[in-house]
Amino acid sequence: MRFTWLAGALLSLAANGAQAQTKIELDFPTWQAEEPGPAEFWTDAVKAFEAAHPGVTIKKYQVPFREYIDKLTVRFAGGNPPDITHLPLRNFPAFASQGWLRPIDDMLAKTDIKQTFSPLQSELEWNGKTEGVLLLGYGMIFYYNDALLKEAGVDVPKTPDELIKAIQAVTKPDKGVFGWGATTAEHPNIFVDWASWVTGSGASLFTKDGAYNFTAPEVVKALEQFRVAVKHAPKGVSSEAMRQLFLDGKIAMLREGAFFSSQLAKASPEMRPHMKAAMMPFPVIPGGTSNSIHIPAKLDPQRTQLVWEFIDMIAKPEWQIKYTQAVKVPAPRKGSFTPEMAAADPLIALAAKAGDVAVNIFPTTDAARSNYNQIARMVGEAGIRLINSDRPTEAILKDLQSQLERRVPLK
Template sequence: MIKKLLLAATIGLGASLAALPAQAQTMLDFSSWQLEEPGNSDWWKAVINAFEKENPDIKIGRVYVPFADYLTQMTIRFASNRAPAVLQISEQNFGAYAAQGWLAGPDDHIKGTDIETGWAGAQAGLTWDGETRGVIVSNSANMLFYNEKLLADAGVAVPTNFAEYQAAVAAMSKPADGVFGLSAVTTEHPTVMEDLHRYIKYAGTDVIVDGKYNLTAPEVIAAVETYRNTVGKNAPLGNNSAVARQLFVDGKTAFLVDGPWVWSWLEKATPEMRPNLKMVRVPWDPQQAPGGITIHIAEGLDEATEAAAWKFIQFATKPEWQREYLIITGQPSGRAASVLTAEDEAQYPHLAVISDAAKDGLPIFSSEQSVRANFAEYSAILRTAALKVLTTEEPVDKILADAQAELERAVPLN
């Protein structure tokens, strides 16, 4: 009799459990080119695993797309209504997505969080039509790298301002001995037009002023003359970023201005060369950010999926995970304040320098929506102008006047 009662109870309990609905699970597709990159992939794997453990009702579907194909593949996915719920974007390509209305505005989610008040200035660049359209995950500023031994042997001091930097670069150039003052991008490559922008900003002006192209202004012409004299006369021509960095690592150049990720390149130097290669914050203003990595929610999700997507973004941007990001990848987080502890700074002093510069980093490129929506055309026109400045004797004022006319035709400002 007891066995029958136990059996009946067991059957009844089983029936009751079977009647309970299984816990619903939200599937979030997350797209990034970083999911298989060394360092970045390690961080994302750790974030996703920890998030799913803490949120068993949400599953992250990882969608890896190589960076070279990313914009094309995302365009296809959005156009065919197969967009990922969450996606990373290179900050320079943000406008191409925002202009199509593909990115949700998370202002309601951001309000009252530390993202509203504690993020670096570059976060303001993720505004479109008056609404925030994403969150900066990675922010950085260019750093100054120099070869301490080359400078000491030549009796040249480490520069403390832009004028001293120009003089030091020129003093270190000895092409006959195979030594150049500067490593820089001097061929068909996106960085060449970044450098053009940087020199214009160093002069206290900009490509666009008061809603109009400003390339024919005397101060811009003078800034680009400085670019020609500093880079064109002191850096070997025909080099892309990889070659420029390797020349510095090999001790063939004295200076390099580049992103903080070049620190990892220094480890490729020979044991004899490595102690000579130093990195400091660029010792003049403005500190300029070459463009960070951003994270976004796709427009048009249902309420529950959007809430889950925001929960994932908020998790990845917690201070503890942003600290791990900096330590694992060597790239600063989107936060304005340092995420490093005092122990971290003692153990990783170079990360403290990188983080300090990043919090003051300002975007290199204009926030004009027409420029950001048509950045490929804008970039191509100014890349051509930069190469003419470096490789021809054509007057700078004519090069810039031609570029301005082409910009006004191809990328008119609103």
């Protein structure tokens, strides 16, 4: 009897030990862990996945956006990539061109993702292979504080010229109020600021055949106008700080991706009623693909399968609808946005309208896409000169184009 008890105890200990050894933690860094809207979605998704996978946990944590790509690049280069790889889609080609991401066509073949997702899912193809799943595409939205516009005696602008006049009228630096919100500290989003204004004006930072186009007269003209706007923005702020200043009532107007709508809830009860949104006052609505999710190429088979199951889960209809409701932008799966949603939430309806007509602000050729990180960094440096110096815009852009052609040739 004693032997039987002892044998049972040993078997139990062995089983518990084996179970302990099979526990897996999936590493998931993201810049959205604390961002209202996406943060709630990711928290719910992680909880649901962990509940369906006993012994598996997901370590989700925040990395500031301005540091995110540099830190991820170091990890991949060092052979220590995160298990769940979340990327701004503009940076995807730089990682794909290094062979850092796993092709997932074999996994996609067992799903309806290619048949039911937005055509923008094709942005995740590299060398004929699909290496990720799209999370969000969007059109830019014009956000404004109607109380600040009313106080300045201006209407909601409908054209670029009206926008500049409104920005100038609202700005009162002595009272800490600024007409325009922009990234005015060195940051990857300076490229987005430039490209949005240029594209919105009907021009492009790249030619049709993929060459740099920073010195074209129409680009110079658009960035001259942008320069006037940014002179009326608070200095030395990141995109994250800019958003908060808008929510605090210190910035009257800004351009932001439709996903910012989910952050309006952070405004105080007194301020929130004055936070409004409309179509961009440009002849062309700028936009692009926002972010995507991937599996590292050198992940072991067990972790690869678990990460895929997480990706597959959030691509299901139920979770795509949850994503739309949380982020207030239609998710890429068809049917994730309904007329009932539009009627219940005008911000989602506005995001859908902008997304339907948006023109991509990001480079489209493989050469420019794979070198986007370096291009954006150099544009960011030129952006600071545009903000802080008195050099002519044309001269700054001529120098930038010369440096880009020398250091990041595209042909």
